[in-house]
Amino acid sequence: MQKNFSKLILFLCLSISTIFLSGCGGDGSKDIAAPDFYTPKSTDSENAKADVDVYFDATISMKGYTTLAAGNVYRTLPDILDAIGTSMGKASFFKFGKEVTPIDNREHKKFSSQEPYIELVTAVHNVVDYANPDHLTVIVTDLFESEADWSNITKKIREKYFANHKAVAVIGVKNSFNGEIFDVGLNAAKFNYNSYDDPNRFRPFYLLILGDEAPVKNFMERFKDVQTLNNNTGYLLLSENLTETTIDFAKMALEEIEMENFFAETKLDIVSKGVREFGIDSFSSPAMFTVNFDYKEPLGACQLNLDEMTQDVRIFALDYDNGEWQELEENDVKIEVAAVEGEQNKFAAKFSMTPDKSLERGKINFVHAALVPTAKGYQLPQWVRNWNMANVDVAPGNFDGSKTINLIHVLNALKDAVFDTTRPAMIEFNFFVDAR
Numbered sequence: 001m002q003k004n005f006s007k008l009i010l011f012l013c014l015s016i017s018t019i020f021l022s023g024c025g026g027d028g029s030k031d032i033a034a035p036d037f038y039t040p041k042s043t044d045s046e047n048a049k050a051d052v053d054v055y056f057d058a059t060i061s062m063k064g065y066t067t068l069a070a071g072n073v074y075r076t077l078p079d080i081l082d083a084i085g086t087s088m089g090k091a092s093f094f095k096f097g098k099e100v101t102p103i104d105n106r107e108h109k110k111f112s113s114q115e116p117y118i119e120l121v122t123a124v125h126n127v128v129d130y131a132n133p134d135h136l137t138v139i140v141t142d143l144f145e146s147e148a149d150w151s152n153i154t155k156k157i158r159e160k161y162f163a164n165h166k167a168v169a170v171i172g173v174k175n176s177f178n179g180e181i182f183d184v185g186l187n188a189a190k191f192n193y194n195s196y197d198d199p200n201r202f203r204p205f206y207l208l209i210l211g212d213e214a215p216v217k218n219f220m221e222r223f224k225d226v227q228t229l230n231n232n233t234g235y236l237l238l239s240e241n242l243t244e245t246t247i248d249f250a251k252m253a254l255e256e257i258e259m260e261n262f263f264a265e266t267k268l269d270i271v272s273k274g275v276r277e278f279g280i281d282s283f284s285s286p287a288m289f290t291v292n293f294d295y296k297e298p299l300g301a302c303q304l305n306l307d308e309m310t311q312d313v314r315i316f317a318l319d320y321d322n323g324e325w326q327e328l329e330e331n332d333v334k335i336e337v338a339a340v341e342g343e344q345n346k347f348a349a350k351f352s353m354t355p356d357k358s359l360e361r362g363k364i365n366f367v368h369a370a371l372v373p374t375a376k377g378y379q380l381p382q383w384v385r386n387w388n389m390a391n392v393d394v395a396p397g398n399f400d401g402s403k404t405i406n407l408i409h410v411l412n413a414l415k416d417a418v419f420d421t422t423r424p425a426m427i428e429f430n431f432f433v434d435a436r
Contacts, residue, residue: 032432034272034366035316035325048214050136051092052085055127056103056111057141058095063117064179065205070197071176073231074205075112081138082108084222088136088215098123100130111140125149128156128210133166136211136219143206143404144183150410157210158417165422167213167239168414169220169300170206172387174232174402177203181401193401202231203401204387213239220299234383235300238414240422242301242373249429250274252291261287261355268364268434276431280355283435288352292340293427295347300381302415304426308377311335312370312423317360320436325366331358335371337427349427355435365433370425375416378424384411 056062065074078093085091093108095101097119110116122144131137161168178194195201207223209216220235227233250273254264265279280287297304313333316325333353340346351369359365389403418424 031269031271032318032364033270034275034430034432035327037314037368048212048218049089050134050211050215051089051132052081052136052138052219053092053094053132054081054085054108054138055094055096055100055131055140056108056116057119057122057124057139058097058111058116059119059122059144060117060180061122061142061144061182062140062205063114064177064181064193064203065175066112066114066117067178068176068195068197071174071199071202071229071231073173073227073229074175077140078108078111080223080226081140084219084226085136085138087222088218094127094130095119096123096127097121098126100126124208125153125156128153128160131160131210133160133164133211136209136215138219139208139210141206141208142204143208143407143410150406150413154413154417157414158420161210162238162240162417162421165213165240166211167216167237169209169216169238170234170236170411170414171209171220171223171300172204172206172234172236172383172404174199174202174204177401184399184405189399191399191401193399195401199232201402204234204404206404213241217298224299232383234381234387236302236381236384236411237298237300238302238418239298240418240424242297242304242424242426249291249427250276256291258290260289261285262289265434268432270432272430274430278431278433280359280433280435283355283359283361286352286354288350290348290350292346292348294345295426296345303379303381304373305377305379306337308374309337309371309426310374312368312372312425314368315358316366318364318366320364328358328360328365333358333367333369335369335427335429337371351429355433359433359435361435363435365435366430367433368428368430370423370428372423372425375419378415378419380408380411380415384408 082091093103095103095116098121124139124141127139157168176195181191181193184191195203209219261281262278265277268277270277313331315328315331317328318325331353336350337347340348384407387403388407389400389405391406
């Protein structure tokens with residue numbers, strides 16, 4: 001009797017152990033995450049928070065923005081940046097010339113006057129090195145760099161921000177100006193420039209904004225909202241996202257997705273956000289789905305040419321036993337976008353593939369498919385061209401202080417840096433298919 005009882009206890013123990021070892025649900029399933037290359041992104045900027053670090057260019061050439069009263073946004077800038085920074089998190093202030101120096105207490109208010117502008121060298125690249133990438137960095141400058149070394153700045157921004165899925169924005173503001181401008185053109189000439197009260201002669205200053213995309217967008221929107229003067233203002237956003245359709249796709253109601261040979265599935269324990277799960281009815285037949293979306297350009301977006309688009313497709317198969325993803329070499333995925341007839345700013349995106357040609361049977365597959373602009377399809381806004389002055393030998397009578405030397409070159413370099421690290425996506429689909 002006791003011997004039989006012992007066998008019963010042993011059987012129960014083994015049974016309980018088997019249940020626990022099999023994992024939740026009793027089917028041996030485990031949480032599935034997307035391949036490491038894919039990082040879910042949030043571009044919901046309305047309530048995005050971040051500590052804000054403001055860096056004032058303290059070189060002599062910035063003094064001229066503080067001298068005239070008419071049309072002067074710059075004089076109110078310290079208070080504006082303090083208010084926006086405090087509303088988003090903690091606001092901290094710094095000044096820079098050759099070196100970066102923190103500003104104590106309320107010293108940042110002095111930058112509305114001529115007093116602090118005494119530095120002789122502008123070293124924006126040192127600010128990029130110094131900046132905390134987890135904060136929102138705002139650099140107030142005229143986009144001049146000593147020795148014109150913007151290639152070095154672009155390289156640092158590419159490695160520190162774009163390579164880590166962060167964004168960069170530029171806000172340009174035409175402001176009254178009366179002062180000295182140094183190192184103009186190839187001959188490094190010096191000019192005195194007075195805009196008087198003529199808006200057509202106002203000289204631009206810039207806010208260079210670096211950080212996570214949602215706070216960057218939030219900052220731009222808040223800055224736009226608090227402007228009380230009608231000064232000419234330009235906005236530029238450089239980001240790997242053109243719209244927020246990545247998140248919308250994962251949250252989209254099933255009745256909004258027209259499917260053929262696809263069906264919605266929920267059997268995987270997916271831990272990656274912003275990703276759907278689909279099943280396939282037939283691996284030998286074409287599979288497709290169509291979604292409608294609004295193409296809404298964010299504030300400051302580059303001009304997009306829909307005729308200059310290309311696909312970015314990567315498909316992976318998971319070895320379930322060792323948890324390793326292997327990228328598949330071939331697929332026949334096709335993404336097509338067309339305007340919805342009769343509806344302004346609304347487009348239909350069609351995704352199609354043949355499962356046998358694009359997925360691996362017997363494994364869990366992850367599909368990343370995006371429609372992205374080519375370099376020609378992602379153009380700087382018109383205001384950048386209008387404010388640009390070529391870097392040539394400038395005679396005193398030909399100098400136009402209302403423009404910025406090499407502006408197109410500088411901002412094009414930043415735009416190209418986005419493409420060096422990641423491709424901005426107009427629309428993006430990310431989903432799993434369990435083909436076991």
